[in-house]
Amino acid sequence: MKTPIRRRVGAAAALVATLAVVAYGLGPVVAGASSHREAPLIAADPSVDNTDLYAFASPDRPGYVTFVANFAPFSDPDGGPNFYPFATDAAYVIHVDNDGDAKEDAVFRWTFHNVDKRGGKTFLYNNGPVTSLKDANLLFRQEYTLESSFNGGPFVVRSKNTPVAPSRVGPASMPEYQKLRDEATIKLEGGWRIFAGQADDPFFLDLRVFDLLYGGDLSEVGRDTLAGYNVNTIALEVPFSDVALGGDASRNPVVGVWTTTERNRVRITGRSDLSGDRVQVSRLGNPLVNEVVVPANLKDAFNSIPPDKDAGIPAVVARVKDPEVPKLLEAIYKLPAPKAPRDDLVEIFLTGITTKANGPIKADLNSQLMNADADASRFRPSEMLRLNLTVPVAKEPNRLGVLAGDLQGFPNGRRLTDDAVDIGLQALAGAAQTGKLVDALATGDKVDANEVAFGATFPYVALPNVGAVNANARPAVAPTTPASQGMTVGKGPEASAPADIPKATSVAAMGTWIGVSAGLTLALILFAAWAWRRRRRPVGPGPDPTLPL
Amino acid sequence: MKKLVGPVVAVVVLAALITVAGAVLGRPSGPRAAATAVAPPQDPLVVAVAAAQRRLAEVPGDWPTWARLGLAYVERARVTADPAYYPKAEGALRESLRLRPDGNADALTGLGALANARHDFAAARSFAQQALRLNGFDAAAYGVLADAHTQLGEAKQATAAVQKMLDLRPELPALARAAYDLEQHGRVADARDLWLRALDQAPLDAAYIHTQLGDLAWHTGDRAEACARYAAALDAQPGFPAAQPGLARVLAADGDADAALAVWARVTRRTPAPSLLIEYAGELRRVGRYSDADSQFDLAEAALRLFAASGGRDDLGEAELAIARGDADPAVAAARREWSRRTHADVADVLGWALHLAGDDAAALRYARAAASPGSRDTRYADHLAAIESALRSPR
Numbered sequence: 001m002k003t004p005i006r007r008r009v010g011a012a013a014a015l016v017a018t019l020a021v022v023a024y025g026l027g028p029v030v031a032g033a034s035s036h037r038e039a040p041l042i043a044a045d046p047s048v049d050n051t052d053l054y055a056f057a058s059p060d061r062p063g064y065v066t067f068v069a070n071f072a073p074f075s076d077p078d079g080g081p082n083f084y085p086f087a088t089d090a091a092y093v094i095h096v097d098n099d100g101d102a103k104e105d106a107v108f109r110w111t112f113h114n115v116d117k118r119g120g121k122t123f124l125y126n127n128g129p130v131t132s133l134k135d136a137n138l139l140f141r142q143e144y145t146l147e148s149s150f151n152g153g154p155f156v157v158r159s160k161n162t163p164v165a166p167s168r169v170g171p172a173s174m175p176e177y178q179k180l181r182d183e184a185t186i187k188l189e190g191g192w193r194i195f196a197g198q199a200d201d202p203f204f205l206d207l208r209v210f211d212l213l214y215g216g217d218l219s220e221v222g223r224d225t226l227a228g229y230n231v232n233t234i235a236l237e238v239p240f241s242d243v244a245l246g247g248d249a250s251r252n253p254v255v256g257v258w259t260t261t262e263r264n265r266v267r268i269t270g271r272s273d274l275s276g277d278r279v280q281v282s283r284l285g286n287p288l289v290n291e292v293v294v295p296a297n298l299k300d301a302f303n304s305i306p307p308d309k310d311a312g313i314p315a316v317v318a319r320v321k322d323p324e325v326p327k328l329l330e331a332i333y334k335l336p337a338p339k340a341p342r343d344d345l346v347e348i349f350l351t352g353i354t355t356k357a358n359g360p361i362k363a364d365l366n367s368q369l370m371n372a373d374a375d376a377s378r379f380r381p382s383e384m385l386r387l388n389l390t391v392p393v394a395k396e397p398n399r400l401g402v403l404a405g406d407l408q409g410f411p412n413g414r415r416l417t418d419d420a421v422d423i424g425l426q427a428l429a430g431a432a433q434t435g436k437l438v439d440a441l442a443t444g445d446k447v448d449a450n451e452v453a454f455g456a457t458f459p460y461v462a463l464p465n466v467g468a469v470n471a472n473a474r475p476a477v478a479p480t481t482p483a484s485q486g487m488t489v490g491k492g493p494e495a496s497a498p499a500d501i502p503k504a505t506s507v508a509a510m511g512t513w514i515g516v517s518a519g520l521t522l523a524l525i526l527f528a529a530w531a532w533r534r535r536r537r538p539v540g541p542g543p544d545p546t547l548p549l
Numbered sequence: 550m551k552k553l554v555g556p557v558v559a560v561v562v563l564a565a566l567i568t569v570a571g572a573v574l575g576r577p578s579g580p581r582a583a584a585t586a587v588a589p590p591q592d593p594l595v596v597a598v599a600a601a602q603r604r605l606a607e608v609p610g611d612w613p614t615w616a617r618l619g620l621a622y623v624e625r626a627r628v629t630a631d632p633a634y635y636p637k638a639e640g641a642l643r644e645s646l647r648l649r650p651d652g653n654a655d656a657l658t659g660l661g662a663l664a665n666a667r668h669d670f671a672a673a674r675s676f677a678q679q680a681l682r683l684n685g686f687d688a689a690a691y692g693v694l695a696d697a698h699t700q701l702g703e704a705k706q707a708t709a710a711v712q713k714m715l716d717l718r719p720e721l722p723a724l725a726r727a728a729y730d731l732e733q734h735g736r737v738a739d740a741r742d743l744w745l746r747a748l749d750q751a752p753l754d755a756a757y758i759h760t761q762l763g764d765l766a767w768h769t770g771d772r773a774e775a776c777a778r779y780a781a782a783l784d785a786q787p788g789f790p791a792a793q794p795g796l797a798r799v800l801a802a803d804g805d806a807d808a809a810l811a812v813w814a815r816v817t818r819r820t821p822a823p824s825l826l827i828e829y830a831g832e833l834r835r836v837g838r839y840s841d842a843d844s845q846f847d848l849a850e851a852a853l854r855l856f857a858a859s860g861g862r863d864d865l866g867e868a869e870l871a872i873a874r875g876d877a878d879p880a881v882a883a884a885r886r887e888w889s890r891r892t893h894a895d896v897a898d899v900l901g902w903a904l905h906l907a908g909d910d911a912a913a914l915r916y917a918r919a920a921a922s923p924g925s926r927d928t929r930y931a932d933h934l935a936a937i938e939s940a941l942r943s944p945r
Contacts, residue, residue: 038627039725041620041662041692043718045751089750214610263750266719266743268727269712279719296613297654300686304717 046072047087048261050284051231052203053094055257055387055413060457063240063249064191065389067094067108068416068461069259069284070201070231075167077230077465083125083167084198084232085142086112090263091278092234097256098245099375100368102308102382106243107149110196110234112164115141125166130174133163133183141166144196150242159188165197168230168464177463185459193237199461200452201231203287205421206445222446228465235459240389245371249389252371254352256384257413258285258307280304285384286349286411287420293349293383295319307382310350317381320345325428335440338430348411348427350381353402357381361432365391365402366412387413399448403431416454416461421445594625615645616655623662628790630822630852632859638663639860654684661693665700667861670891673697688718695726702892704733721751725761733894737769756786763795770928775799790819794828806836823849823856823866827873846874864890868899877907894920894930902933910940 054068071092075084086092088111096106118124118139128137142164147155165184168177185195204224245252262278283303284290294302298315310316323345326337338344347359352367356376366386368374394408399419401409403426410418411427422444429438452462601618605611622638625631642663645656661676677694680687691714698707711730714723724747731740741762748758763778776799782792793816800809813829830845853866864887871880884900901916917934921927 038696039692039729040624040722040757041689043720043722043751045720087750089746211608211611214608214612263719264746266715266724266727266746267712268715268731268739269708279716281718281720295652297652297684298686300684300688300717304686 045087046074047085047232048090048092048263048282049073050259050261050282051201052287053257053259053284053385053414054202054416055255055385056415057387057389057391057393057408057413058237058458059393061237062393064237065240065243065255065387066235066237066458066460067257067259068202068233068235068459069094070199070203070233071261072232073201073226073229075198075201075230075232077168077170077228077467083140084230085114085167086110086144086164086196086232087261087263088112088114088142090261090281093260093262094234094236095258095260096243097307097382097384098243098252098254098368099371099373100256100379101375102256102310102380102384103306105151105245107155108236109147109149109155110144111147112142112144112196115143126169126173129172130166130169131176131179133165133180138166146194146236158192159186159194162186162194162196165195167198168466170466181463190242191237191239192242193235193458195233195235195459197233198230198464199233199459200450200463200465201226201229202416202450202454202461203420204447204450205419206447224447224451227451228467230464233459233461235461237458244389245368246373248373252373253388253390254366254368254370254386255389256285256307256352256368256382256386258283258384260284280306287414288424289349289383293320293323293345302383307384308380310382311380316383317346317350320349323428325425326430329425329429329441333440335429335438338433342433344430344433345427346381348432349383351379352386353411353432365407385414386411400426400437403427403437417449419444419448422448594621594628597621598625610648612645612648612653613655615641615648616653616659619645619656619659620662623659623666626666630820630825632667632856632861635663635667635859635861638666652683654680654687654690657683658687658690658693661690661697665693665696667856667859668700668863668865669861670697670700674701686717688714688723691717692722692726695730699726699730699733700891700893702894702896708734721747721754721758724750728761728765732765732768737765740765756782756789757791759785760789760792760795763792767795767798768927768929772799772802790816794825797832801832801835806832810836817845817848821848821852823852823863823870826852827869830873846870849873865896865899868903872899872903872906875906877903881907881909888916892919894922894927898930898933901937905933905937905940910937913937914941 049071051070051073052068053070054066056066058064058066069092071086072084090111092110092112094108095104097103098105116139122139125140126135126137127139129135130138133141143161144159144164145157146159146162147157149155163184165181166174168174174180181195181197184197185193187193203226205226206223240249241247243255260280261282262280265277265279281303283305285307290299290302294316298313298319301313302310302316305313321341321343323342326335326342329335330337344360347353347357347361347367351357351359352369353359353361353363353365354367354369355362355364356369357367357379364370366388368386369376369379370388388407391408391412394406397409397415397417398404398406399409399417399422400406401415401418401423402412403423409415410420410423414420422441425441425444426432426438429441431437450462452465454460454462598618598621601614601621604614605618608614619638619640619642622634622641626634626638638659642656642659645659646653649656657676657680661673661680664670664673664676673693674697677690677697680690681694684690691710695707695710695714698704698710708730711723711726715727717723724743728740728743728747731737731743744758744762744765748755748762751758759778759782763775763782766772766774766778775795779792779795779799782789783796793812797809797812797816800806800812810829810832813825813832817825817829826845826849830842830849833839833842833845849866849870853863853870856863856866864883868880868883868887871877871883880903881900884896884903887896888900897916898920901913901920904910904913904916914934914937917930917937920930921934
């Protein structure tokens with residue numbers, strides 16, 4: 001079933017699962033022995049499923065921050081005449097909390113509508129090559145309204161009837177897709193830039209790494225299981241001053257970000273009016289929280305509640321403090337699990353990394369508690385992606401982010417090139433606690449970079465893929481195709497080289513930026529009791545490109 | 550050994566009957582048959598089941614996928630009306646539970662869905678409640694609970710469960726249940742409004758939703774709207790199976806018995822569900838094809854046996870079949886058995902009608918009134934009630 005959180009793992013585990021419950025496959029009303037009415041149990045509508053959230057200082061535009069939120073995972077480019085539209089009855093929302101009370105201070109809300117000129121005569125989305133978003137050949141398209149609200153004020157429309165970059169049907173139908181992308185990338189007043197439309201799924205990982213949870217084997221990973229799939233992206237670039245507390249990013253550099261999707265509420269009891277406000281059906285902040293932090297039975301709850309309720313659910317906090325993955329790593333790989341309670345993980349996921357919350361990580365990086373104008377007494381731990389806007393943009397981003405001394409990367413916000421899975425595994429295994437990367441996990445899921453290059457400028461995400469995913473299964477860690485203006489993405493084709501994994505020097509780098517407190521960390525490292533020996537993992541056969549998802 | 554004989558016989562008999570029926574009754578006729586022969590795109594449910602099986606061959610410890618596979622089997626059983634999927638579903642769900650005995654809400658929800666499918670609504674209610682104790686935000690578990698309460702005749706609890714489901718995921722599964730709930734409370738216009746919303750929200754499910762709108766119109770006596778909706782369903786997805794019974798009913802009502810029978814033959818070949826077979830037999834009788842009708846009754850009986858052999862229990866279906874065959878007393882007995890377990894309006898209607906046919910209109914009246922009482926505008930219930938009241942006024 002689709003507990004929304006399991007979205008990645010579950011979804012891939014069996015594209016199956018979702019398909020299994022695709023409502024339109026569930027036809028008959030009257031099957032079953034008597035004639036009682038039956039209905040599908042689970043809607044498989046991926047259009048509102050949050051998959052990933054990214055937040056980073058724009059590398060090419062000082063003083064601006066970019067948010068990228070993705071939906072509709074596993075959009076197969078070979079969807080035929082099926083576009084992957086945004087839901088028209090839902091709201092897609094990005095929330096920002098800049099004072100740490102776990103409540104939103106800035107809200108950006110997208111709503112979509114269809115422009116359908118097919119008139120019931122055809123099911124095709126275009127009847128000839130589409131060379132612009134206004135092309136008469138483009139029979140079905142979507143537009144959106146973007147509204148924003150600050151500090152609890154009313155929503156103000158920022159952009160209306162704004163075109164969505166369509167699903168990329170194929171080279172014949174859309175010979176110059178970049179042009180469509182460019183047309184859908186729009187500059188607004190106040191320096192904002194916005195984009196909504198299809199893109200390559202920027203997340204790169206081998207989902208099979210999560211088979212660990214089910215007794216799988218890490219030695220079998222190494223294939224970017226998302227290669228070739230598309231997602232629906234909304235992206236927004238705004239000045240720091242629009243999201244920072246008091247508009248002052250130098251005094252208040254940290255923001256917390258999460259994204260939700262909401263559907264219209266329906267009531268059949270208590271009143272005659274069926275309508276109402278909206279219901280939050282999906283929520284996402286940090287990557288992998290759903291997969292490895294929130295317990296299975298709390299995933300639905302997590303998707304339904306706002307962050308300010310997180311701390312009120314003891315089971316979530318308990319699970320963060322005592323996660324399952326390290327125990328599995330210990331059981332399977334003899335990699336000793338760091339002792340619970342894992343207050344280091346509480347910092348990473350629930351408070352931000354700071355010395356002001358008495359956590360074990362001796363650094364001040366990305367907690368709203370660092371904001372000079374924030375009222376610490378109102379601070380509330382909550383799960384969100386926290387970003388220190390003022391960390392200088394890294395010239396050469398390291399895929400392992402903060403853990404490798406690149407403080408601009410995840411878990412300080414998240415860039416498209418950050419290797420969330422490897423970072424997450426490292427963090428769970430205690431790397432943040434010790435300040436030292438865990439060698440046994442050096443290669444992680446063995447997928448170190450996305451299969452296509454990201455753009456150098458807003459909206460940064462790569463153009464959508466064309467061609468059926470299964471038709472062009474890629475080898476492990478496919479060499480990146482350098483785009484003309486592509487920015488550096490991770491490493492090249494060397495599948496398992498740990499060359500980019502820095503050792504203690506990285507911690508020194510961390511220290512220079514953070515301050516002397518890191519020195520203590522270094523000292524701790526010397527005494528770190530990682531008494532395990534590197535487990536010799538068998539060199540498995542190369543991943544079978546024909547393996548089904 | 551003896552336990553096995555029943556099921557095996559039932560399966561053999563059913564297979565034989567279907568083969569014979571196919572040969573005798575189901576001769577494809579003309580261009581329509583050719584049109585339906587065009588292979589539709591691969592059934593996503595079939596693809597899903599196969600993919601889950603592959604996945605489990607690789608990672609047999611993946612208990613969430615076992616739970617999903619189990620639920621997919623339940624859905625597959627519903628779509629195909631083939632109860633042979635029930636034991637498979639049970640196997641997959643039990644395996645999930647074996648791998649993860651504690652806190653496995655998904656498996657419990659799946660078992661609840663399976664119990665509903667087997668008409669063990671009390672067990673379904675219990676599974677759903679267990680799942681919700683583990684995960685109180687599980688919309689699907691509320692769906693299972695709502696279905697169970699509804700069928701058990703616990704209308705208030707059903708409505709509350711549907712509202713919970715709506716509060717979590719106001720999407721097609723919840724909207725469908727909400728529309729049905731409203732319909733049962735006589736709020737037909739609101740039910741229609743929800744289906745229209747669902748249509749906006751889930752355009753990919755247009756065929757299913759149009760069919761529901763068609764059935765809603767049909768049951769409330771709006772033949773023209775029903776006709777238009779079935780047409781829309783078939784337009785959205787040519788040959789859409791669930792729209793076919795409605796189409797056949799419209800054709801029969803229009804007096805085009807041959808066309809109606811052709812559709813019924815096709816429907817029951819593809820979906821040999823007892824209720825459909827019984828309705829087909831009724832149409833055959835109307836045109837005087839009594840022995841053909843008897844063949845359909847035999848098929849329905851075999852299908853009921855197969856259902857029972859797969860762990861189901863459907864005394865309501867038995868009662869409907871007995872009524873259709875004119876066996877009033879066995880119909881009363883079967884309907885009473887069902888009524889002892891659950892007090893849904895459908896059961897009240899069948900029990901009332903069976904009693905009427907058995908000549909006990911005084912007893913029948915109570916059930917016929919119960920069937921119509923929640924404010925339902927279902928024309929069948931109203932017709933039965935009127936006939937019973939009329940019989941009481943002028944005793945035979």
